[in-house]
Amino acid sequence: MTGKPAMTEPLLRVEGLARYFDVSPPWLNRVLEGQGRLVLKAVDGVSFTIPKGETFAIVGESGCGKSTVARLVVGLYRPSRGRIHFAGHDLGAMTTRAQMAPLRRKLQMIFQDPYASLNPRWRVADIIAEPIRAFGLLEGRPATTARVGELLRQVKLTPADGEKYPHEFSGGQRQRISIARALASQPEFLVCDEPTSALDVSVQAQILNLMKDLQRQLGLTYLFISHNLAVVYHISDRVAVMYLGRLAEVAPTRLLFRRPRHPYTRMLLDTIPDLGMTGRQRMPVAGEVPSPIDPPTGCAFHPRCPFANERCKAERPEPLPTPEGALVACHGVQEGRVPDAPIHAEVG
Amino acid sequence: MRANRPLLEVDRLRVEFPTRRGTLVAVDEISFHIDPGEVLGVVGESGAGKSLTGSAIIGLLEPPGRIAGGRILFDGSRIDDLPYEQMRRIRGKQIGAVFQDPLTSLNPLYSVGRQLIETITTHLDLSEGQARKRAIELLAEVGIPAPERRIDQYPHQFSGGMRQRVVIALALCANPRLIIADEPTTALDVSIQAQIIALLKKLCREHGTAVMLVTHDMGVIAETADRVAVMYAGRIAEIGPARQVIKQPLHPYTVGLMGSIPMVGTDADRLVQIEGAMPRLTEIPPGCAFNPRCPKVFERCRHDRPDLIRVGPASTACWLYDGQAGHD
Numbered sequence: 001m002t003g004k005p006a007m008t009e010p011l012l013r014v015e016g017l018a019r020y021f022d023v024s025p026p027w028l029n030r031v032l033e034g035q036g037r038l039v040l041k042a043v044d045g046v047s048f049t050i051p052k053g054e055t056f057a058i059v060g061e062s063g064c065g066k067s068t069v070a071r072l073v074v075g076l077y078r079p080s081r082g083r084i085h086f087a088g089h090d091l092g093a094m095t096t097r098a099q100m101a102p103l104r105r106k107l108q109m110i111f112q113d114p115y116a117s118l119n120p121r122w123r124v125a126d127i128i129a130e131p132i133r134a135f136g137l138l139e140g141r142p143a144t145t146a147r148v149g150e151l152l153r154q155v156k157l158t159p160a161d162g163e164k165y166p167h168e169f170s171g172g173q174r175q176r177i178s179i180a181r182a183l184a185s186q187p188e189f190l191v192c193d194e195p196t197s198a199l200d201v202s203v204q205a206q207i208l209n210l211m212k213d214l215q216r217q218l219g220l221t222y223l224f225i226s227h228n229l230a231v232v233y234h235i236s237d238r239v240a241v242m243y244l245g246r247l248a249e250v251a252p253t254r255l256l257f258r259r260p261r262h263p264y265t266r267m268l269l270d271t272i273p274d275l276g277m278t279g280r281q282r283m284p285v286a287g288e289v290p291s292p293i294d295p296p297t298g299c300a301f302h303p304r305c306p307f308a309n310e311r312c313k314a315e316r317p318e319p320l321p322t323p324e325g326a327l328v329a330c331h332g333v334q335e336g337r338v339p340d341a342p343i344h345a346e347v348g
Numbered sequence: 349m350r351a352n353r354p355l356l357e358v359d360r361l362r363v364e365f366p367t368r369r370g371t372l373v374a375v376d377e378i379s380f381h382i383d384p385g386e387v388l389g390v391v392g393e394s395g396a397g398k399s400l401t402g403s404a405i406i407g408l409l410e411p412p413g414r415i416a417g418g419r420i421l422f423d424g425s426r427i428d429d430l431p432y433e434q435m436r437r438i439r440g441k442q443i444g445a446v447f448q449d450p451l452t453s454l455n456p457l458y459s460v461g462r463q464l465i466e467t468i469t470t471h472l473d474l475s476e477g478q479a480r481k482r483a484i485e486l487l488a489e490v491g492i493p494a495p496e497r498r499i500d501q502y503p504h505q506f507s508g509g510m511r512q513r514v515v516i517a518l519a520l521c522a523n524p525r526l527i528i529a530d531e532p533t534t535a536l537d538v539s540i541q542a543q544i545i546a547l548l549k550k551l552c553r554e555h556g557t558a559v560m561l562v563t564h565d566m567g568v569i570a571e572t573a574d575r576v577a578v579m580y581a582g583r584i585a586e587i588g589p590a591r592q593v594i595k596q597p598l599h600p601y602t603v604g605l606m607g608s609i610p611m612v613g614t615d616a617d618r619l620v621q622i623e624g625a626m627p628r629l630t631e632i633p634p635g636c637a638f639n640p641r642c643p644k645v646f647e648r649c650r651h652d653r654p655d656l657i658r659v660g661p662a663s664t665a666c667w668l669y670d671g672q673a674g675h676d
Contacts, residue, residue: 205610205619273570
């Protein structure tokens with residue numbers, strides 16, 4: 001796929017994306033102990049689209065593959081299978097740095113840990129100027145300095161902060177620096193991998209507000225990875241719930257929270273702390289996410305699902321649209337045997 | 349329903365860090381108590397002094413940090429001035445601890461089982477074999493699948509959430525009467541968080557274990573705590589029944605904190621933002637430490653430091669409520 005994208009083409013289109021990791025024991029152990037190869041299917045056939053200007057969230061528990069999707073999209077991992085179309089270009093077909101560069105510029109990432117993602121030996125101004133220099137966006141030092149100052153102001157820091165080192169800043173300020181660096185190459189699309197998980201709530205509020213403001217000013221599109229359902233509810237337009245490398249449900253945010261269909265989504269929503277102190281008894285989700293090395297057959301959620309039957313154990317459900325406009329990968333929902341009422345079943 | 353004597357009583361506790369540029373006061377004369385079987389949540393943002401309060405109670409302040417004033421009473425007797433050996437015996441046996449980072453609590457060179465068994469035999473009169481059996485039971489109780497196999501594995505073979513469960517099992521080894529849990533669920537997944545919270549609640553109920561739950565997560569407090577203390581810059585800004593503090597916060601800081609939490613079902617375009625950040629210990633302003641960020645600041649706040657004032661069932665350190673004092 002080359003050429004100009006059509007008007008209706010979403011900014012990002014992911015089709016059947018998969019990433020497997022070889023986690024086999026060393027060769028000698030395999031030979032001596034007769035063990036085979038082990039493959040971890042971190043992401044196993046995920047498809048979604050993100051139109052321009054939207055915030056699309058992927059939510060799930062650790063090990064569900066949501067961060068791997070983020071890294072695949074920005075090209076930190078190469079897909080084992082499937083395709084990623086960004087602005088009409090197939091990222092998988094780009095093999096050289098030179099081919100990638102113009103797209104890479106438009107596709108930036110913000111990481112979870114603002115302590116690990118900034119080079120402690122560089123001044124903040126140099127950290128932010130790095131993408132400008134790497135992509136050759138501006139000529140000469142004065143122009144770069146002016147741009148860095150502008151970026152710092154954009155994230156509500158001051159140009160004078162550019163002379164400091166990362167350790168002189170608090171976690172929230174460091175995350176602002178990460179955002180300024182991501183914005184330096186004038187991206188259209190930001191992949192945010194748990195950007196506020198390491199921050200205090202009041203600082204999280206500042207960063208989330210900032211991200212919303214920037215989206216409005218710059219027309220940014222976000223892929224927002226988080227495990228925090230309340231944050232996802234606040235920031236995103238559409239939400240994908242991931243479980244063991246696959247999408248369980250994709251729906252507009254309001255719909256997903258008002259009328260979750262997939263039993264996993266419903267259990268996940270039930271874990272949200274009851275800050276309203278309504279006295280609602282929440283059901284802790286029973287069990288754990290199974291190992292992605294040896295995932296359950298059929299629907300990966302069936303061992304924890306109160307509605308699972310023989311078909312769920314054998315046949316893998318595909319995401320199918322519901323009349324309300326969600327995509328749900330659940331045989332039970334499709335057959336109408338999962339009731340709509342809240343689940344407070346005896347989940348053992 | 350207060351028992352006759354609180355299990356833990358902290359009285360004007362002051363923790364200082366002497367530095368070359370002067371003494372930093374990290375915990376500034378705070379007082380509170382915990383009753384047997386009660387869960388006291390201590391909430392605040394990084395640097396508020398909540399973790400240091402916990403470390404001071406179990407006698408694990410990192411030097412040069414030191415207790416510079418006040419008293420800590422456990423079951424009626426002072427524990428803040430005990431010699432190291434005596435305190436070591438209380439720690440683990442009477443007071444268990446769960447820290448924020450499971451990796452700092454676990455020795456990477458020893459198997460999980462060896463660490464559990466060592467702790468159990470140190471505090472309880474059990475043989476190696478009995479201790480191993482108890483260790484397996486504890487691992488099962490904190491929700492680790494296949495504990496009889498996992499017990500011989502090393503910390504690096506456990507996931508982050510599983511490691512934290514091991515740490516909780518370690519804290520439970522000797523059936524302590526108080527557990528100081530410092531951000532026990534912060535590193536865990538939401539569904540696992542719910543399980544750990546359920547586990548903490550169960551422990552309190554069944555064993556009458558009191559918990560001092562240090563966290564930044566109001567959600568965890570709402571689910572678990574009977575009472576909550578909100579800390580800011582080394583002081584308690586507000587303390588009271590959890591329901592009261594969460595639903596009708598008094599202190600402007602608590603009000604801002606509650607507003608900054610995104611909630612499902614609340615359709616605000618922007619979250620309430622408390623401008624600025626908590627002051628560093630070197631730059632705590634005179635008067636109320638919150639005054640430069642406070643939307644309701646007035647003259648008195650800038651030079652007089654408020655103490656806790658009783659307002660209904662809660663207490664708050666805020667001059668706004670000065671006229672309402674004396675409801676005791």
